[in-house]
Amino acid sequence: MARIGRRGRLWLRSFHIFFMVLWIGAVVSQVVILMFSSLAKSGGALQAFNAAPQILNILTGPGCLGTIVTGILLCWLTPWGFFKHKWIIYTMVVVILDIGVAQIFGEPVVNKMAALAEAEGLSALQNPEYVSAWNRLVILTIVTSLLLISALFVSVMKPWRKRKEVEAAE
Known part of the structure; x- marks a missing residue:
C-alpha cells in the first residue's frame, strides 16, 4: 500500500478540512436562506x-467532491x-447518505419550489403544494446539515476504538 509522509499528510488533511468546511458552509447557508424565504415581500x-x-x-458540488477525493486519498495513503476505524466507516456512510438524500429527495423539491415561485410569484407562499415542499425541504436540509456536522465532529x-480492538475485546 502506498504511504505519504508527514508533510504530505498535513497538506492532504488541510485540503480535506477546507473542502468539508466549504460543503458544510454551503449546506448550512441553504438552511438559513430557506428559513428567511417565507419573509419575501415580492415575487422577485x-x-x-x-x-x-x-x-x-x-459551492456544494466542489466541496462534496473535494471532500470525497481527499478522504479517499487519506484512507489510501495513510495507516x-x-x-480499520469505526469513525471512518461512520463518515463514509454519512457522506453517501447525504449525497443520496440530497439528490433523490432534495433536488426535485428545490426545482418544484423554484418553478412554483416563478409561475405564481408571491402567491406561491399560499399554495399548499409550495408550503408542503417548503416544509419537506426545511426538514431535509436540517437533517443533512446535522449529519454532515456530526461527521465533522x-x-x-474519533470516539470509537479500532474495529479489531473491539472484536478482540468481545
Whole structure:
C-alpha cells in the first residue's frame, strides 16, 4: 500500500478540512436562506430565495467532491485505511447518505419550489403544494446539515476504538 509522509499528510488533511468546511458552509447557508424565504415581500424576492440553493450548488458540488477525493486519498495513503476505524466507516456512510438524500429527495423539491415561485410569484407562499415542499425541504436540509456536522465532529473526536480492538475485546 502506498504511504505519504508527514508533510504530505498535513497538506492532504488541510485540503480535506477546507473542502468539508466549504460543503458544510454551503449546506448550512441553504438552511438559513430557506428559513428567511417565507419573509419575501415580492415575487422577485421569492424567486431569488428559491434560486439561492441552486446557486449554492456551485459551492456544494466542489466541496462534496473535494471532500470525497481527499478522504479517499487519506484512507489510501495513510495507516488509517478504509475500514480499520469505526469513525471512518461512520463518515463514509454519512457522506453517501447525504449525497443520496440530497439528490433523490432534495433536488426535485428545490426545482418544484423554484418553478412554483416563478409561475405564481408571491402567491406561491399560499399554495399548499409550495408550503408542503417548503416544509419537506426545511426538514431535509436540517437533517443533512446535522449529519454532515456530526461527521465533522466524529472525524475530529474519533470516539470509537479500532474495529479489531473491539472484536478482540468481545
